[in-house]
Amino acid sequence: MIKPIQALLSILQGRIVLNDGTPVNVIKRDYPYDHTPCITIDNSGGSTTIDKKITNRDYIIPETHPQYDPEHPDKTISQQVRREQIAIELGVHIWCDDEHQREEITQKVKTLFDMVQSDHYLFCQQYNNGNCTFLDTKCKVDIHSARGIKNQCPKPYDYHYKNIFTAFDIIRATFNVAPPYILDDTTTNPPVLRSIIRVSFSYYEYYNIGGAVSENLHVNEDLL
Numbered sequence: 001m002i003k004p005i006q007a008l009l010s011i012l013q014g015r016i017v018l019n020d021g022t023p024v025n026v027i028k029r030d031y032p033y034d035h036t037p038c039i040t041i042d043n044s045g046g047s048t049t050i051d052k053k054i055t056n057r058d059y060i061i062p063e064t065h066p067q068y069d070p071e072h073p074d075k076t077i078s079q080q081v082r083r084e085q086i087a088i089e090l091g092v093h094i095w096c097d098d099e100h101q102r103e104e105i106t107q108k109v110k111t112l113f114d115m116v117q118s119d120h121y122l123f124c125q126q127y128n129n130g131n132c133t134f135l136d137t138k139c140k141v142d143i144h145s146a147r148g149i150k151n152q153c154p155k156p157y158d159y160h161y162k163n164i165f166t167a168f169d170i171i172r173a174t175f176n177v178a179p180p181y182i183l184d185d186t187t188t189n190p191p192v193l194r195s196i197i198r199v200s201f202s203y204y205e206y207y208n209i210g211g212a213v214s215e216n217l218h219v220n221e222d223l224l
Helices: 003-012 099-117
Strands: 025-027 038-042 047-060 076-096 193-212
Touching: 003 038, 003 076, 003 099, 003 193, 047 193, 076 099, 099 193
Parallel strands: 025 038
Antiparallel strands: 038 076, 047 076, 076 193
């Protein structure tokens, strides 16, 4: 599964429940043969490679690396990588049975996209069922602070807040959610209603070339 679809799944999967208690699953199908309501995601909008370059990226040193320090497990090392910037457009297909479902699901999807762009604590990669895995204790978002009252991590640097954009190498400024449009399937009986929300953004793909990056230059004067 490509990284952009994984990103949208991490936003939507398991987070949409209708007011009557019906869960709306995000399924890996091109057509909801089984049950509606549901949501499918595809990349029919295509993708384009915008830029390629050789650059450096910091990686956490694995335990097998000779420079690994057990007292500082978060220590990083700079590696040379080939980076591609890719622009992509994904379709979020909302399949439902009536107009009430269509309106409710569409609004819930839009709300989730608004939340992730506002750095809501639910989308922190350290958040797990009420706890902060970095702090190994209850999430601190309920602290009365300028950020806490906005459902944002009170101390994002100290608590290692990591949002969807960072986790999936998405360029935040390029993230765009278009208004939904209708493409119902009237060939079935009863008809299956479908709304489509187009989500577009640019993201990075990395290929690790490896090797430590030089920090100084040594010149053999005998060869000059």
